[in-house]
Amino acid sequence: MTESIHLEHPDLVRLLDLWRQKRPGGALPGRGMFDPIELKFMLGHILLIELADGGRLRVRLHGSRLVDQVRHDHTGRFLDEWPYQPAKDDLLQACARVLETRRPLAVGGKVSSPVPVTYEALWLPLAADGTRIDMLMCGKQYERRW
Numbered sequence: 001m002t003e004s005i006h007l008e009h010p011d012l013v014r015l016l017d018l019w020r021q022k023r024p025g026g027a028l029p030g031r032g033m034f035d036p037i038e039l040k041f042m043l044g045h046i047l048l049i050e051l052a053d054g055g056r057l058r059v060r061l062h063g064s065r066l067v068d069q070v071r072h073d074h075t076g077r078f079l080d081e082w083p084y085q086p087a088k089d090d091l092l093q094a095c096a097r098v099l100e101t102r103r104p105l106a107v108g109g110k111v112s113s114p115v116p117v118t119y120e121a122l123w124l125p126l127a128a129d130g131t132r133i134d135m136l137m138c139g140k141q142y143e144r145r146w
Contacts, residue, residue: 012122015139027130047138117142
């Protein structure tokens with residue numbers, strides 16, 4: 001079954017296509033199936049969230065370009081400890097939706113801190129065993145358009 005997702009940013013479209021190519025027999029791809037070289041076009045724009053013990057969500061990787069945008073590296077921090085509202089709520093809602101549906105999710109919006117920008121993000125479920133989601137990958141692109 002093909003997920004119907006509307007994306008505008010070409011790099012996010014490419015990331016979704018890559019994720020779809022990595023689905024062995026329709027199973028969810030695992031993080032280990034992605035070579036950093038093939039993700040070169042998104043390096044710096046990826047957020048990896050791992051499911052830690054107790055079901056908490058921890059930032060495994062906060063891409064350098066995303067860090068530049070928010071001016072803080074959240075690598076290692078649990079999402080429920082994220083200091084910025086409503087960004088924390090948006091992140092938790094996106095993660096919950098992907099965990100529930102087991103499908104990619106495209107989201108977008110506006111943020112005003114530290115500078116006004118719009119963004120588009122693609123959330124993808126990952127499962128090392130092909131079934132049990134153990135990580136979420138988010139590709140995010142910011143644009144100064146408003």
